[in-house]
Amino acid sequence: xxxxxxxxxxxxxxxxxxxxxxxxxxxxxxxxxxxxxxxxxxxxxxxxxxxxxxxxxxxxxxxxxxxxxxxxxxxxxxxxxxxxxxxxxxxxxxxxxxxxxxxxxxxxxxxxxxxxxxxxxxxxxxxxxxxxxxxxxxxxxxxxxxxxxxxxxxxxxxxxxxxxxxxxxxxxxxxxxxxxxxxxxxxxxxxxxxxxxxxxxxxxxxxxxxxxxxxxxxxxxxxxxxxxxxxxxxxxxxxxxxxxxxxxxxxxxxxxxxxxxxxxxxxxxxxxxxxxxxxxxxxxxxxxxxxxxxxxxxxxxxxxxxxxxxxxxxxxxxxxxxxxxxxxxxxxxxxxxxxxxxxxxxxxx
Amino acid sequence: xxxxxxxxxxxxxxxxxxxxxxxxxxxxxxxxxxxxxxxxxxxxxxxxxxxxxxxxxxxxxxxxxxxxxxxxxxxxxxxxxxxxxxxxxxxxxxxxxxxxxxxxxxxxxxxxxxxxxxxxxxxxxxxxxxxxxxxxxxxxxxxxxxxxxxxxxxxxxxxxxxxxxxxxxxxxxxxxxxxxxxxxxxxxxxxxxxxxxxxxxxxxxxxxxxxxxxxxxxxxxxxxxxxxxxxxxxxxxxxxxxxxxxxxxxxxxxxxxxxxxxxxxxxxxxxxxxxxxxxxxxxxxxxxxxxxxxxxxxxxxxxxxxxxxxxxxxxxxxxxxxxxxxxxxxxxxxxxxxxxxxxxxxxxx
DNA sequence: CTGAAAGCGCTTACAG
DNA sequence: CTGAAAGCGCTTACAG
Numbered sequence: 181x182x183x184x185x186x187x188x189x190x191x192x193x194x195x196x197x198x199x200x201x202x203x204x205x206x207x208x209x210x211x212x213x214x215x216x217x218x219x220x221x222x223x224x225x226x227x228x229x230x231x232x233x234x235x236x237x238x239x240x241x242x243x244x245x246x247x248x249x250x251x252x253x254x255x256x257x258x259x260x261x262x263x264x265x266x267x268x269x270x271x272x273x274x275x276x277x278x279x280x281x282x283x284x285x286x287x288x289x290x291x292x293x294x295x296x297x298x299x300x301x302x303x304x305x306x307x308x309x310x311x312x313x314x315x316x317x318x319x320x321x322x323x324x325x326x327x328x329x330x331x332x333x334x335x336x337x338x339x340x341x342x343x344x345x346x347x348x349x350x351x352x353x354x355x356x357x358x359x360x361x362x363x364x365x366x367x368x369x370x371x372x373x374x375x376x377x378x379x380x381x382x383x384x385x386x387x388x389x390x391x392x393x394x395x396x397x398x399x400x401x402x403x404x405x406x407x408x409x410x411x412x413x414x415x416x417x418x419x420x421x422x423x424x425x426x427x428x429x430x431x432x433x434x435x436x437x438x439x440x441x442x443x444x445x446x447x448x449x450x451x452x453x454x455x456x457x458x459x460x461x462x463x464x465x466x467x468x469x470x471x472x473x474x475x476x477x478x479x480x481x482x483x484x485x486x487x488x489x490x491x492x493x494x495x496x497x498x499x500x501x502x503x504x505x506x507x508x509x510x511x512x513x514x515x516x517x518x519x520x521x522x523x524x525x526x527x528x529x
Numbered sequence: 530x531x532x533x534x535x536x537x538x539x540x541x542x543x544x545x546x547x548x549x550x551x552x553x554x555x556x557x558x559x560x561x562x563x564x565x566x567x568x569x570x571x572x573x574x575x576x577x578x579x580x581x582x583x584x585x586x587x588x589x590x591x592x593x594x595x596x597x598x599x600x601x602x603x604x605x606x607x608x609x610x611x612x613x614x615x616x617x618x619x620x621x622x623x624x625x626x627x628x629x630x631x632x633x634x635x636x637x638x639x640x641x642x643x644x645x646x647x648x649x650x651x652x653x654x655x656x657x658x659x660x661x662x663x664x665x666x667x668x669x670x671x672x673x674x675x676x677x678x679x680x681x682x683x684x685x686x687x688x689x690x691x692x693x694x695x696x697x698x699x700x701x702x703x704x705x706x707x708x709x710x711x712x713x714x715x716x717x718x719x720x721x722x723x724x725x726x727x728x729x730x731x732x733x734x735x736x737x738x739x740x741x742x743x744x745x746x747x748x749x750x751x752x753x754x755x756x757x758x759x760x761x762x763x764x765x766x767x768x769x770x771x772x773x774x775x776x777x778x779x780x781x782x783x784x785x786x787x788x789x790x791x792x793x794x795x796x797x798x799x800x801x802x803x804x805x806x807x808x809x810x811x812x813x814x815x816x817x818x819x820x821x822x823x824x825x826x827x828x829x830x831x832x833x834x835x836x837x838x839x840x841x842x843x844x845x846x847x848x849x850x851x852x853x854x855x856x857x858x859x860x861x862x863x864x865x866x867x868x869x870x871x872x873x874x875x876x877x878x
Numbered sequence: 879c880t881g882a883a884a885g886c887g888c889t890t891a892c893a894g
Numbered sequence: 895c896t897g898a899a900a901g902c903g904c905t906t907a908c909a910g
Contacts, residue, residue, distance in 0.1 A: 189602065191887060202897045207889055212683065218895055235852050240605050241593040242887035243659045245902050248588055253538065256589050259641075263627060267620035274615045278643040292608075292641045294627040310592045334561065416824050445824040472821040475765050475794040503584050540903060551881045556905055567879055591903035594886050 190234040199226055210236070254287040255502060257495075258312040260303065262319030263294045264414065268470060269487060273318070273340075276491025286499075297380060300324040309334045314498040316340060321382050336501030338494045341384055341485055348501060348510045350494045352485055354384045357516045358391025361465055361483060365401060365435050367527050368463065372402040374426040374436040376419065376443060379410040385439060388467065392437055407433055411443050419446025427454040434462055435524065441468030444480060463524040469517075479521035486514050539583040548575055559585070603636040604851060606844075607661040609652065611668030612643045613763065617819060618836060622667070622689075625840025635848075646729060649673040658683045663847040665689060670731045685850030687843045690733055690834055697850060697859045699843045701834055703733045706865045707740025710814055710832060714750060714784050716876050717812065721751040723775040723785040725768065725792060728759040734788060737816065741786055756782055760792050768795025776803040783811055784873065790817030793829060812873040818866075828870035835863050 192210070196203040206227050208217045214224040230236075244253075259277075261270055281288055291312065295303060298321040307315055318340035320328070328337070329346050339349040365373050373396065377389055396403045406429050409422035422443070426433060427450055438444050444466045448458060456462045458478050466473070466482045473480035493512050501510070520526045541559070545552040555576050557566045563573040579585075593602075608626075610619055630637055640661065644652060647670045656664055667689035669677070677686070678695050688698040714722050722745065726738055745752045755778050758771035771792070775782060776799055787793050793815045797807060805811045807827050815822070815831045822829035842861050850859070869875045 239887050241590045244590040245594050246888050266623045268617045271616035290641050292639050309587055588903050595904050
């Protein structure tokens with residue numbers, strides 16, 4: 181019972197013992213250097229067969245360690261990414277990382293670990309210096325943040341798109357982003373607007389929402405509860421249904437702020453159903469961009485997080501942190517990007 | 530000059546020697562167990578300072594090896610993915626992988642390595658059993674395939690979306706896919722059709738194109754060179770310009786086969802410009818799906834590769850191959866998915 | 879309070 | 895044709 185060995189896996193040594201040869205010989209044969217080292221064909225055959233039978237798997241770590249005097253050891257960086265955002269958003273982020281790695285000829289091994297919203301904790305045992313040199317984490321929930329804050333990690337961690345005290349992060353000012361959306365509606369003279377939110381959301385989205393609502397209040401823009409609807413799913417259907425609720429009010433809003441791009445299609449459909457022309461009767465502003473928004477009909481005005489910049493900055497940051505332990509968290513705040521298109525005009529009414 | 534040591538990195542041993550303590554002590558302190566092991570504060574401080582000064586980086590491989598008797602060693606699988614496809618396509622694939630890993634509780638470490646089309650060769654030295662247990666490779670060019678075929682690799686490799694003799698692969702029958710697109714146009718009574726291709730393309734896309742053209746010929750569907758245009762970029766603009774060329778013919782085609790979804794938006798725009806109604810005047814069929822196609826106006830009919838299935842099958846395949854060396858390449862051919870929507874009707878005219 | 883030794887699994891000179 | 899030994903960088907009992 182006190183067996184420390186992981187008996188599930190087979191090692192070269194065991195094959196060697198079973199066959200009565202040395203482990204060096206086994207290693208040579210399994211690496212295909214048997215002929216070169218003039219190991220007898222029969223010995224080679226016996227070794228190959230035994231390895232196959234025992235389903236021998238080389239231990240990559242041992243091999244890499246063996247080589248580490250010859251090969252430069254890469255930085256191993258984990259990218260924890262929320263499952264729901266395994267889409268174009270990740271694509272943009274990865275492009276940013278990749279181009280930066282290329283340009284600066286960095287030696288980085290990127291380990292991608294998706295996780296379910298709120299379940300980051302599951303990977304607790306792997307977020308440490310036995311596994312990675314650093315971790316970039318995107319899309320955490322409040323629970324995930326709590327988990328991070330209640331634990332200590334011995335590697336630098338950079339959070340993407342998250343406002344936090346304890347950790348390094350790259351983000352935008354989410355409150356300000358929400359404010360500027362409300363202000364845009366104000367400048368454009370809207371008196372009654374709708375908000376299409378999300379029922380599952382992290383702190384960043386909450387901040388945008390809060391700021392949007394508060395600023396609407398301040399600006400005397402009507403946004404009663406009737407005009408707020410939350411999507412359970414980030415998809416067309418959910419966007420459609422939620423928008424329909426908002427549009428069922430006697431007095432229609434003249435603008436809607438849609439908090440997730442994936443709901444936008446449904447909102448447009450709902451407007452069409454309600455016989456409202458976008459943007460004449462109703463303006464649509466969306467948080468989160470997508471290439472299709474630039475040529476849909478109408479094209480969609482969006483505000484977006486600068487994913488490529490997020491990637492560049494976070495990679496830079498994590499490398500700095502890996503090389504120099506820094507005590508106070510680094511926080512970089514970037515500027516969100518407005519893409520003014522047909523569905524909602526700019527800051528001139 | 531004969532120095533085998535990688536002098537670029539610092540080891541615990543060097544810190545220990547410099548400070549005149551043992552490496553065990555250094556290890557303990559750097560792992561934060563100094564107090565627990567009652568190492569004097571001064572020693573701790575000296576060690577911390579020195580480590581910081583020398584920018585000590587622990588060797589992850591050594592650490593993991595040390596732990597490998599306690600922790601199960603994961604399969605390390607590399608995912609080589611073409612830079613151009615770092616988008617929703619990758620997202621779908623990753624979702625497939627992730628769900629499969631979750632469901633079967635697999636212990637897999639996924640290393641993501643983007644590469645530029647035609648430059649897979651750059652990673653030659655890392656595609657081996659010193660680095661990974663297996664590799665999944667998506668989106669290769671003909672040059673990349675040549676590179677793979679002209680070299681031997683000691684780990685199993687599974688190609689995604691590629692028809693090849695030497696390697697394991699998960700794909701669809703690309704020729705048949707192209708055929709069925711042409712047949713769809715035939716059934717729908719089109720006599721003159723356009724083809725919007727790609728100027729950079731791998732063998733799979735070439736096969737689709739070839740099959741489409743050949744089948745059109747057989748079916749007596751006009752598709753002269755005037756009606757074929759290649760996009761240099763996979764984007765809106767390039768799609769628009771190429772479509773405009775096709776539509777500049779005196780006799781307009783009554784259908785266009787668009788070989789990359791990212792060009793589709795431009796094609797729709799071009800049709801609008803040419804005052805052609807989709808689908809009344811001209812039908813559009815697109816290779817490659819996107820969620821927006823299901824609610825654009827008109828919604829877009831597509832044929833797509835089953836990415837989620839690709840992921841599941843390729844992961845399964847690579848695990849089988851890692852565990853049991855198989856001599857003949859495994860090839861799984863899946864069925865492409867047709868999504869019939871407004872822009873082009875189904876097999877009934 | 880700290881050192882010396884063993885060992886994780888592997889490969890590679892070296893010796894015979 | 896093959897074995898025994900050293901060593902990659904690290905951590906952890908054990909000894910003192």
